[in-house]
Amino acid sequence: MDLNLTEADQAFRQEVIEFLNAELPADISRRVHADLPVSKEDTEFWHAVLHKRGWLTYNWPKSFGGVGWSPVQQFIFEEECAAAGAPRILPFGLKMLAPVLMAFGSKEQQEQWLPRMCDGTDWWCQGYSEPGSGSDLASLKTTAVKQVDHYVINGQKTWTTLGQYANMIFCLVRTDSDCKPQAGISFILVDLATPGIEMRPIRTLDGGQEVNEVFFTDVRVPVANLVGEENKGWNYAKYLLAHERNGIANVGISGQKLARLKRLSLTQKRGGKPLADDPLFAARLARLEIELRNLETTNLRVLDGFSKGAGPGPESSMLKIIGSELEQNFDDLTRRALGRQAQAHTPEVFEPGYNGPQVAPQDMANQSAAYFNKRKVSIYGGSNEIQKNIITKMILGL
């Protein structure tokens, strides 16, 4: 047992830092640090930069063009990207669909789709949830009926993140209703330009627009777009969820939020003294910092276990719960640190030529909206309640 970084890992960290220093534009970093939405162009730009360096697929197996980093190296990369304020790598294609295609897709599908998600040809989004099927995903009702060489899809998907930028969607659809719900689901790839698809924005409580509803009316999809076997889609979906390990704890992002909050606590003044000297605030901050230090090690322990062949267990669910709540707690404490300034909702301070009041420190101009927006992280990706069900189901074995 030894938590100290090897010299090789230290050198690797330096390499990542230098890369980020050289390649990441300051204006993008500034917006990411302020938790503002990242534009389509900025995301595509950053994907291209990473792709050029070969790091866009940093968590892919070497056989599919990955870089072969250890879990520790992957963690270092994520941590430094977060610290630098790099846009996150869009997970839908590269971290969610890709592993499914690698494990269950045909060789043709792999050759067709994997390169396109790397070179920016495709922007993928996810078609899992439905209005009546949130936590109870297996109850989904969108149907795909086979007609010779096409499936005809009818139904509705929702919570489709950044669907407004996407040209492709992977969906879970019902191909058999005469069986228990999980057994009749298939996994299919759909071109969003197909006639019969309508994408409508959902405005979220913070005023933002990052999720969508997708309506399917007699949408014809070639059978070649079915991944794996018909009616086996539930297995692929579970595989995807259980293997969504890297970064699930969001340690890098929380680490960046800790650093930002520590800086803030030195400049915000309460009663004439830095907020950092306020004992209740200091205690809150220390609790979060300790929780993060613990999570860093928990995360690496779990990743190490996976890399040594440990099967998907309750650990992924634990990381999801701890990581999401910790990230929310950082946003919560940051909001508290702002005092009355937290009331201000002034993302316009980032607009060129803005000359109105700057109520909160500039990188906090969107903080309260971000706090409300981040309530999502304990809901999406399988709500934390679902994760607790999974943990006890596995550990109690009932």
Place this chain on the structure above:
Amino acid sequence: MDLNLTEADQAFRQEVIEFLNAELPADISRRVHADLPVSKEDTEFWHAVLHKRGWLTYNWPKSFGGVGWSPVQQFIFEEECAAAGAPRILPFGLKMLAPVLMAFGSKEQQEQWLPRMCDGTDWWCQGYSEPGSGSDLASLKTTAVKQVDHYVINGQKTWTTLGQYANMIFCLVRTDSDCKPQAGISFILVDLATPGIEMRPIRTLDGGQEVNEVFFTDVRVPVANLVGEENKGWNYAKYLLAHERNGIANVGISGQKLARLKRLSLTQKRGGKPLADDPLFAARLARLEIELRNLETTNLRVLDGFSKGAGPGPESSMLKIIGSELEQNFDDLTRRALGRQAQAHTPEVFEPGYNGPQVAPQDMANQSAAYFNKRKVSIYGGSNEIQKNIITKMILGL
């Protein structure tokens, strides 16, 4: 709406204080304040004192010899008794069995048993729980089979508080097994001197002995001891629980614990300063004090509603949860205030002639044991989990 005491209530409070000053012996008060077990003799003595004054049955209806106090007066009485360190009035006869007898007992039963629980003839204990039936009380298995003019009881009861001092027990027993569990239960009074009864002590984790197991082997009980109708016992038990309102929030006891803890925080020193100046401790104490102030009003609001005819609702369960957790939190914070002294388990400091070390302040000599002992209050009387089931069942109506 007006929370201020009337002059009459203020005068009443003064009357209670004067009574306690005059009648409560200092050595009893000292032991009660230190959370030490109260002896059988001290309890009987105090019951007799209250009985002489007519206050032992302070929460009985006037028609049965109660004093006709308002909810506020009852609360004042409980608060002052707790503040003075009076032994608690044993609830099993006076607050649990008595209301059931008044509502469902025969005139003969009322005339026979009610006076005896007042004059000290009977010490009642409770036979509800069984080893296999804790939270799931209705699954109880102790049987009572009717044979002409007797019931023959076989089975086992447990968690019988202070059963070692009792001469009478009221029991829930199964008189019919061919129906849903709740429908076959009867409520019966048993003389503990009857052959076939064995009472065995259960030692608790704090080392104390206040609960017991009771074994029944062919115990013959006259049918006259059945309360109400056969197989209707579950209704009586529910009536008892829902009407166990006065004092369920333990506001008086928590108030006394707050006062004790405030005094302690002035004398305990940390880093050369009183513990009261430690910001994290001060915050913990303030949280509890505020919670208690809120609970005082919640409690009185609920009692007021009851006195105006509001039926038993989820409020009793809320008071039980908040009150029990708050009492535990006071014991918890008191333990924290002791620092290393909390390790000492030295109830012997109260023994005459003791001349060993007094590690903690004297009234704290039993505090850690009391902290562990008080974990029971969120378990007994229907665990807090059962109370939450009741609340949502009533409010969601599902």
Place this chain on the structure above:
Amino acid sequence: MDFQPTEERRMLADMIGKFIQNDYPLNARLAAGTSALGYCPEAYSTMAQLGLIGALFDEEVGGFGGSGFDIATVFTELGKGLVLEPLNDTALATGYILAQTDQLKLVEQIILGQKRVALGLIENGADYDWGAPETLARQSGAEWHVSGVKTCVKFAHGADAIIVSAQTPSAPGISLFLIEASTAGLAEHPFQTVDGGNACEITLHNTPAQLLGVEGAAYPLIDAAAARATLALCAEALGLMERIKDMTIDYMRTRKQFGSVLGKFQALQHRVAQMLLEIEQAKSAVINAANDLQAPSDERNRAISAAKYSIGRIGCAVAEEAIQLHGGIGMTWEYDLGHFAKRLVMIDHEWGDQDDHLMRFAQS
């Protein structure tokens, strides 16, 4: 003791409830919240005509209420409707200050909804402390001139005047000054608030102003006004929580997952039960504060801090928990809950947050 609301207050509450139900649709509220003014002047005027502002003031100064329980009644009902219109800082708080400093004509206009007066106490938006303003007022002859910057002044845009706190060279304490909105040397910079509505940064540069009350003696006056405004916030939060409770119970009873309504899932049941009992405790805290509003200032402030702490802690917990219990739908703009939750959390950011009031209580 008496735990029943008076007949008058019950009628007042019913009347506000009906107004909200019939004439205060949430859509209009949301639109008004992002408008330039940040609220709907017609709705404000209607509320004044219905007597909602009058209920916040003593008969002596032209109102017909003014006790803690009157204030709590009005704002609890306003909270239930997520009412945006600025009846707190710019009417209740400033009206109280003006009444105590014999500006009865202006108080009358406030009660009638004809004028609004904003309250500028805060200079450092990171802090909740109003006790040591750096804004400076200087007297030359009979005239006062004020210079300084006030921030997070709620609904100052469109107000007829503003009351600001300042220090003066000649007296050690705080003084209060009344400044007409159109006065030369006053500049306002409005910004939006995340819960709907707006606030301003106000810069004062040698701005002519009228001294209110006695120079240097405003501390207890501001303290009493703050107690009223804080009580009103707590009551508003209680109203918000009552509605959030209803929405959550309704959702638990109707939303199905895994073949049952959510309310059948025990893990959720127990969390709902916890939420409900916490709201009961919050309600008691508001009652305690309303009851003690007339008490001596130490006792009053303890009750106010106990309530604001309770509301802050429980309010944030209820807001977050209700969203979590709703899942995705709770995150949407279309569903009412999120807007109630935003306001509920933002209440923790006015007049001192939970930690601030906890330590005030601990140190009192």
Place this chain on the structure above:
Amino acid sequence: MDFQPTEERRMLADMIGKFIQNDYPLNARLAAGTSALGYCPEAYSTMAQLGLIGALFDEEVGGFGGSGFDIATVFTELGKGLVLEPLNDTALATGYILAQTDQLKLVEQIILGQKRVALGLIENGADYDWGAPETLARQSGAEWHVSGVKTCVKFAHGADAIIVSAQTPSAPGISLFLIEASTAGLAEHPFQTVDGGNACEITLHNTPAQLLGVEGAAYPLIDAAAARATLALCAEALGLMERIKDMTIDYMRTRKQFGSVLGKFQALQHRVAQMLLEIEQAKSAVINAANDLQAPSDERNRAISAAKYSIGRIGCAVAEEAIQLHGGIGMTWEYDLGHFAKRLVMIDHEWGDQDDHLMRFAQS
């Protein structure tokens, strides 16, 4: 980085596990805990012979371990067995001090289980601070004499000697002194501890003593010893939690109420899940502290405080939650859980509680 225990440590852990399973019944432990000595000397001796004490020390001073991970391995396993015998303050901590002050003969005897040396640092039992002793040591010629009172000295009864901290007139810092148990002027007053075992109040009256190390320079030495003892406590707590976790899972799987095992009730499931993930976090905290035991003292103390805070918070929560999840049975002396819970909570009362370490971390 490497997350696997070494082969040696795995064997050490197995060996301790087997000893507990075969030779350390809980009944005997409970009886020993209330005996006059407060522990079982035979068991202590066996553990020494098995090398458990040696594993806590460097090879240089006669041990075969001594790293943070060695200490964590031993005490985690001892925690799983609720082992009472005093390997911490009176062996690990004092042995470290003696090793650093060249008392290698005595260290050897400690490792072999032939001698035990208690550690008296605390004079105010309400406090966790050992940094400013009032106990006074005076030098006359080559002799030192110490006067003062030490309290809550764990397992001093039956120890062969005691190390006490004192101030001296001639140097500003803290000094450490070794005093034989039978020395004139030393009086011990033992008392029971609630988790089994005992502690003493020690009065010193002009008691002849031997200076350890350099006069006035003991602070960093005590600090390092405290770090070791605190790490050991954290590891012990982790072992206790692992057992409590197993007991709770087992109970959830077997105890039936309302026709199902408890583990089928979702409200309890979610609480068990929360407990499990908190224990994982506690484990990580212990690993971090073990890793940083050799780091520079600032960094080491931050990791130690992070661990002790985590263990204090999570340990108390786990103890209380496990009892609640068990219901009545968890309250009984006969069932193992309560004894594990008592020790787990009492660990928060040694070497600084959760609040104490939280603020140390915050201020470092």
